[in-house]
Amino acid sequence: MSKRFLVYLSLVGVAIVIWAIVPSFLNDYWVAVMTEMLIYGLFAMAIDIVTGYTGLPSLGHAAFFGTGAYALGISLVRLGQGQVTSLFFAMVVTIVMAAIIGPVALRSRGIFFLLLMAGFSMMLWAIAWKWLPVTGGDDGLVGITRLDLGLSWWDLSSATGFYYFVLVVFVLAAIALYVITKSPLGQSLIGIRESESRMRSLGYNVWLHSYIGFIISGFFAGLAGILFAWYNLFLSPGQFHLVLSTEGLLMVVLGGGGVLWGAFLGGASITLLKQIASLIAPIHWLLIMGTIYIVAIIAMPHGISGMIKKRWRF
Amino acid sequence: MDYLFYALNGLSYGMMLFILTAGLTLVLGVMGILNLCAGVSYLVGFYAAFSVMSATNNFLLAVVAGALAAGAVGIFVQQVLLARIPKQHTPQVLLTFGVILLLEELTLTIWERNPMRLAKPALLAGSFPFGDLTFPYYRLALIGMGCLMALLLWLFLSKTKWGAILRAGRDNPEMAEAVGINIPRVWVWVFGLGVALDGLAGALGGPFIGGRPGLDWQVLLPALVIVITGGMGSIKGAFLMSIVVGLLITFGNALFPEVAMFLLFLLMVVVLAVRPYGLFGKA
Numbered sequence: 001m002s003k004r005f006l007v008y009l010s011l012v013g014v015a016i017v018i019w020a021i022v023p024s025f026l027n028d029y030w031v032a033v034m035t036e037m038l039i040y041g042l043f044a045m046a047i048d049i050v051t052g053y054t055g056l057p058s059l060g061h062a063a064f065f066g067t068g069a070y071a072l073g074i075s076l077v078r079l080g081q082g083q084v085t086s087l088f089f090a091m092v093v094t095i096v097m098a099a100i101i102g103p104v105a106l107r108s109r110g111i112f113f114l115l116l117m118a119g120f121s122m123m124l125w126a127i128a129w130k131w132l133p134v135t136g137g138d139d140g141l142v143g144i145t146r147l148d149l150g151l152s153w154w155d156l157s158s159a160t161g162f163y164y165f166v167l168v169v170f171v172l173a174a175i176a177l178y179v180i181t182k183s184p185l186g187q188s189l190i191g192i193r194e195s196e197s198r199m200r201s202l203g204y205n206v207w208l209h210s211y212i213g214f215i216i217s218g219f220f221a222g223l224a225g226i227l228f229a230w231y232n233l234f235l236s237p238g239q240f241h242l243v244l245s246t247e248g249l250l251m252v253v254l255g256g257g258g259v260l261w262g263a264f265l266g267g268a269s270i271t272l273l274k275q276i277a278s279l280i281a282p283i284h285w286l287l288i289m290g291t292i293y294i295v296a297i298i299a300m301p302h303g304i305s306g307m308i309k310k311r312w313r314f
Numbered sequence: 315m316d317y318l319f320y321a322l323n324g325l326s327y328g329m330m331l332f333i334l335t336a337g338l339t340l341v342l343g344v345m346g347i348l349n350l351c352a353g354v355s356y357l358v359g360f361y362a363a364f365s366v367m368s369a370t371n372n373f374l375l376a377v378v379a380g381a382l383a384a385g386a387v388g389i390f391v392q393q394v395l396l397a398r399i400p401k402q403h404t405p406q407v408l409l410t411f412g413v414i415l416l417l418e419e420l421t422l423t424i425w426e427r428n429p430m431r432l433a434k435p436a437l438l439a440g441s442f443p444f445g446d447l448t449f450p451y452y453r454l455a456l457i458g459m460g461c462l463m464a465l466l467l468w469l470f471l472s473k474t475k476w477g478a479i480l481r482a483g484r485d486n487p488e489m490a491e492a493v494g495i496n497i498p499r500v501w502v503w504v505f506g507l508g509v510a511l512d513g514l515a516g517a518l519g520g521p522f523i524g525g526r527p528g529l530d531w532q533v534l535l536p537a538l539v540i541v542i543t544g545g546m547g548s549i550k551g552a553f554l555m556s557i558v559v560g561l562l563i564t565f566g567n568a569l570f571p572e573v574a575m576f577l578l579f580l581l582m583v584v585v586l587a588v589r590p591y592g593l594f595g596k597a
Contacts, residue, residue: 057404104583108590111348111403115542119582122535126575242535246411253408284423290415297409298398 012261019167028159032231033275035163037268038170039227044251044267045177045260046220051249052257053181054213055193056109060117061221061248063101063124066240068094068222069229073141074134083147090226091219098218102211118242125240140236144229156230166227173220177260180216189213190258221248254296256305265304319447320568321561326453328560329460330519334533335540335552336467337511343547344484344504348403350410351391352512353534354417359384359513360525361425364432367520373435377517384513385506387417392505414530422527432520452521459518464553471549480504484547536563539578543585545592555593 019038023031047061071093075086101120108116128135135141146156147165155161180186188209191199199206229235238244247270255266273292277285300307338352363380367373391413399405434452441448471477482490483497483504491497515533516525523529536559544551562581566574585593 057407059407104587108586111546112542112586112590112592114348114403114407115538116583116586118538119542119579119586123576123579123583126573126579129575130572242531246407249404250408250411253404284419286415287419290412290419293412294395294409294416297405297412298395301400301405 016171020164023160023163031159031163033272035159035166035231036275037271038163038166039224039231040248040251040271041264041267042170042173042227043221043224043248044255044263045174046217046224047248048252048257048260048263049177049181049189049213049217049220051252052259052263053186053193054189054210056106056113056210057249057253058117058217058245059114059242059249060105060119060121060245061217062240062242062244063117063121064094064098064218064221065225065228065244065248066121066124066128066235066237067097068225069235069239070128070135070141070225071222072226072229073144073235076145077141077143078134083145087147087226090222090229094222094225095215095219097222098215101218102214106207106210106214118245121240121242121245125237125242128237128240135235135237138237140234142234144233144235146230146233162231166231169223169227173223174260174264177220181260185209185212193258250293252303254293254300254303256303256308259305262303262305269304319449320565322449322453322457324561324564325557326456326460326522326560327564328557329457329463330515330523331533331536331540331560332460332553332556333463333518334512334515335537335544335556336463336549337508337515338537338541339544339547339549339552340467340511341505341508342541343549344480345501346401346484347396347505348406348410349388349505349508350407350534351388351413351417351509352537353530353532354414354421355384355388355509355512356516356519356533357421357525357530358387358417359516360432360520360529361421361430361516362513363517363520364425364430364525367432371433373433376432376520377514380517380520381510381514384516385510388509388512389502389506391509392502396505418527418530427527429524429526431524432517434521450522456518456522460556464549467549536578539582543582543592545594548592548594551592551594 019034023034026034043061043065046064047058050061051057068090071090072086075081075089076083079086081089105113105116105120129137131137146162149156149165154164156165181189188199188204191204192206192210196206225239228239248267251266251270252263253266254270255264256262274285274289277288277292281288334352334356337355338349341347341349359380362383363376366379367376370376391410395409395413396406399409434450438450438452438455441450469477471480479490479495479500482493482495483500487497519533523533540552540555540559544553544555559578559581562578563574566577570577
């Protein structure tokens, strides 16, 4: 094991320890904030697979976030299924959605891919907005119940209990994503980002690899949506909206695409900043966020991870 | 008879969208910048026109004020902000998203939250009878204005020296600079013109769409569909798709309101699935 890997590992270890211990000192409101930070951190990491690693910036990943969330919600509330069944249902639906959208989306590149993904995101938003009997439309989907592990010592109905559940899921998902990015598939995606034509001439099945990467990305975005549904217990069409998709891309870029921890930093910090801003300026907090986004994009075009990499030269 | 009514409504809405989209397409085609602020510039144009209209009751002045106000904001954004980021779509999208939030909040603070409407000019205030219904003169005038705008833009781009300069700057900026064209200065004007067109659309749309918070996204989304299906930077494509989208939204909202928005985005997805670079776009 190289020294660099050991440094990484210890940093990650410290982070996990912090995320495990800090919530026991916070009140429920801030524990909930930290839960949201994990959820959106996962969302950003999922987007990074397609955006940072494969080099296809996407303005539409709310499509998968919303699919995971609403699939779980609809299964629980409208279809009356149990939690575990609903979880699997939501996962399968998300994978199918990514499998269907993928072949169409991957025909485009650049700005067309950006806006085509936005189109898918808004198509699903339009369905969620108007299909009242199924989704509840603008009034939203209510009555979602949280998973119950059936363990007397781990009660997910409390803020802290649910936080630790999300933390465990997040760590497992992060490990899976890390392994994927370090795998031959992950390396292939990076190669596609660097030069698609060269990868083709080397004999790689570029389409297949991008497609698999796309589905993986969609799945984990949907997983974040599932966690959100359990967290919020209420869903609205906003979970599909272009605004959420844009925020997701923002999280990846401001955190630093191409490295999972960069995307996570982006997701977590923007979520935290939104909370702090809304406390400082309850009416005009969007003004603060807009300014932050503008300044950050100008000052750090390669995101936080880009700045850190330049400083520490690795 | 009803269908003709919807068609005329759809055409007028489409023409308003065309003026908005023309601004977007111009900036995208000539400078390669995806200016998401088009929607909020529409709103700025409307609010500026509204204030001037309330003060002077002069419609022409209000419309001009709307276009100029939007143009000024646009030039400021381009010079101070867009110039400082890499010339790629992703940073541009994210920066303009931040600007949208800023401008949305600013307009919310300066003007109220309530939906507002611009008064029509006295000349066009009436309606003419149309079967059982009446159709406003203003909307007819808007159809005319949209077609005139399309004609003017086409003439400008293809027949004038300035149009040639713009096209040269788009096709090969280095070569254009080598023959002595001041590309950065040209681009300021192009961006300003583009955003001014967005504001103009807002002012002209004022009498029948009005203005309220959230409207910026409501006009931006069809505009994005139009731009991307018409093909990047194609005025011809934008004109055609504006009509299609205007008709689709109007007929959709009248006949199948549940699926109108869905059909709009389905249109975008289907067109791009068949022609990944838009109808009139090049790879």
